[in-house]
Amino acid sequence: MDKALYIAMSGAKQNMLAQRAHANNLANINTTAFKEDFAQARAMPVFGEHHPSRAYALTERPGTNFEAGPLNQTGNPLDVAVKGDGWIAVQAADGSEAYTRAGDLQVDVNGQLRAGIGLPVLGNGGPIVLPPSATVEIGADGTVSVLPLGGGAVGLAAVDRIKLVNPDPDMIEKKEDGLLHMKGDEPPAVADPNIKLETGFLEGSNVNAVSSLTDILSLSRHYELQVKLMSQADQISQQTARLLQFS
Known part of the structure; x- marks a missing residue:
């Protein structure tokens, strides 16, 4: 008993x-x-x-x-979805690098590009900060381009590129903040130029x-x-x- x-x-x-x-x-x-x-x-x-x-x-x-969820079309130029495998690098609340596939991006009052959860999106040299602009576009390779205020016919200018990574699934884990982190003392994942984004779409829950x-x-x-x-x-x-x- x-x-x-x-x-x-x-x-x-x-x-x-x-x-x-x-x-x-x-x-x-x-x-x-x-x-x-x-x-x-x-x-x-x-x-x-x-x-x-x-x-x-x-x-x-x-x-x-880690299976991908369905893609939902929004038409918002700041909404992006990762095609296939891959993750968007963001700066976690503790300052470390973390990864998400939530691509509902927005620009705050200071010009910083943030994910929908409010965390800074990382680029080539850290968090992406945009100059005052009339238009923001995100390319399939993650390149962030802007049309500066008063730029006239100058056209779009590339400002930075979103860090897109594709680490081994065995090397990442989901933590209490809902983000993916590298396990243990593993260094941050390196950028993968082969990852592509779909603009105007958001990935749903799986x-x-x-x-x-x-x-x-x-x-x-x-x-x-x-x-x-x-x-x-x-x-x-x-x-x-x-x-x-x-x-």
Whole structure:
């Protein structure tokens, strides 16, 4: 009974954590370029000086689903979507380099090019800052061009180029800020000139709503079963204790 109770207790806890992961995926179904998180659990032995029958359930986070989401046409010249594999480099809140596929870009009051999440977009020499301009265009290779105010017939002038990278998926991980970062002490990814952008489009979330909802319902039933097993194990333990009192 000790083993059954311990497995049921830890299993119920991990089911709750798994539901949280799937609920977060479902909540971000309309978030631009959101990448679905995986969730799974497995049985693990309890280490230490005790009877070896004890085991518990452990939730693992094997990674993130890096598959591309659908492309949605917006017609906004500052909206860009990465074609195929690749990422847009941004400056995270802690100053480090991070990566996203959310290409809903905008220019702030200081002329700095920012991603829709408010983080500076990185170029060849750091965050991209644009001069006062009447028009901003982003090329397929990430080149940012502007038509300066009062430029007349001078035409567009290239200011910078968005840093586009394509690191090995095994070398990047999704952190709590929702961005992709290089694992451990790995250096920032190098720019890849082969990555192309689609202007006027945004990538949607790659979460499958039906699959996520089905997983949540399934986990809810598993949680109920775990709780019932805990109750039954407790009842059997009490009955066994009463029998021992009469012996």
